[in-house]
Amino acid sequence: MQLGEPPPLxxxxxxxxxxxxxxxxxxxxxxxxxxxxxxxxGYLTIHGLRHHYIRWGDxxxxxxxxxxxxxxxxxxxxxxxxxxxxxxxxxAPDLRGHGESEHAPGGYLVxxxxxxxxxxxxxxxxEAFDLVAxxxxxxxAMSYARDHSHRxxxxxxxxxxxxxxxxxxxxxxxxxxxxQKAPGFATKAEALEYYAGLYPGRPVEFLDRQMxxxxxxxxxxxxxxxxxxxxxxxxxxxxxxxxxxxxxESLEHITCPTLVVRAEKSKVLSREIAEQMVERxxxxxxxxxxxxxxxxxxxxxxxxxxxxxxxxxx
Numbered sequence: 001m002q003l004g005e006p007p008p009l010x011x012x013x014x015x016x017x018x019x020x021x022x023x024x025x026x027x028x029x030x031x032x033x034x035x036x037x038x039x040x041x042g043y044l045t046i047h048g049l050r051h052h053y054i055r056w057g058d059x060x061x062x063x064x065x066x067x068x069x070x071x072x073x074x075x076x077x078x079x080x081x082x083x084x085x086x087x088x089x090x091x092a093p094d095l096r097g098h099g100e101s102e103h104a105p106g107g108y109l110v111x112x113x114x115x116x117x118x119x120x121x122x123x124x125x126x127e128a129f130d131l132v133a134x135x136x137x138x139x140x141a142m143s144y145a146r147d148h149s150h151r152x153x154x155x156x157x158x159x160x161x162x163x164x165x166x167x168x169x170x171x172x173x174x175x176x177x178x179x180q181k182a183p184g185f186a187t188k189a190e191a192l193e194y195y196a197g198l199y200p201g202r203p204v205e206f207l208d209r210q211m212x213x214x215x216x217x218x219x220x221x222x223x224x225x226x227x228x229x230x231x232x233x234x235x236x237x238x239x240x241x242x243x244x245x246x247x248x249e250s251l252e253h254i255t256c257p258t259l260v261v262r263a264e265k266s267k268v269l270s271r272e273i274a275e276q277m278v279e280r281x282x283x284x285x286x287x288x289x290x291x292x293x294x295x296x297x298x299x300x301x302x303x304x305x306x307x308x309x310x311x312x313x314x
């Protein structure tokens with residue numbers, strides 16, 4: 001395991017190529033908070049694959065692990081982590097095939113992701129921890145918790161169940177395919193505008209970190225493209241369909257307190273599926289976040305964080 005200061009950003013030279021702004025002044029407003037939320041980067045080798053994670057907060061605090069969704073990465077959680085670092089040590093791994101974690105073509109079934117999580121927990125030596133997962137990360141969490149809920153103090157499954165609503169499933173498959181074909185961003189300014197739309201009101205330094213974690217230079221086109229394995233579409237293909245009965249049955253084995261989070265406007269997790277999940281889980285309840293779609297941590301970060309904090313403190 002390696003842990004320390006953030007490594008040189010892989011896009012630093014690329015972003016500088018498009019960046020005509022002056023560096024921020026030293027000791028500027030909010031600089032101390034900004035440095036704190038940069039986090040510490042760590043690297044592990046799990047099942048022969050190099051994995052990257054970010055940790056925020058005091059390492060002596062109780063751990064909470066956040067799992068991102070498809071085509072995202074650990075940095076996705078930065079704006080959520082700031083709501084938890086007063087009481088928890090926040091860990092966010094890049095799932096295999098995402099961000100700085102190694103690609104594994106042919107290895108994107110839920111069982112493989114869950115084995116990675118088990119290896120991560122063992123390497124970090126967590127005796128007990130909280131687990132918060134969103135989207136595809138929720139499927140990973142269900143698979144892991146099936147056999148390891150004795151390690152979990154609380155489990156949060158945000159806006160994805162063992163199966164997706166038909167409209168949402170088609171949308172995710174389409175989005176994954178479109179992302180593979182997307183030309184990306186010709187300039188940093190275009191990328192900055194995109195991330196400013198995802199994270200309104202956030203400072204440029206925050207947006208720079210999002211871009212550095214999420215984009216990579218495509219040598220063929222010179223564009224900045226999203227940083228994930230193009231084979232990741234396997235996670236939503238036929239293999240994912242075969243996982244549905246396994247995940248539904250897994251819910252019955254998850255004994256830890258579980259919160260199912262549904263976005264009010266979600267096309268991925270229907271109310272019917274969410275209610276069925278609560279029925280199958282031995283110790284669960286449902287909360288719905290108003291005025292949010294599937295990307296509920298982006299659409300309603302305050303309400304999302306507040307619901308989870310309340311649950312984790314019970």
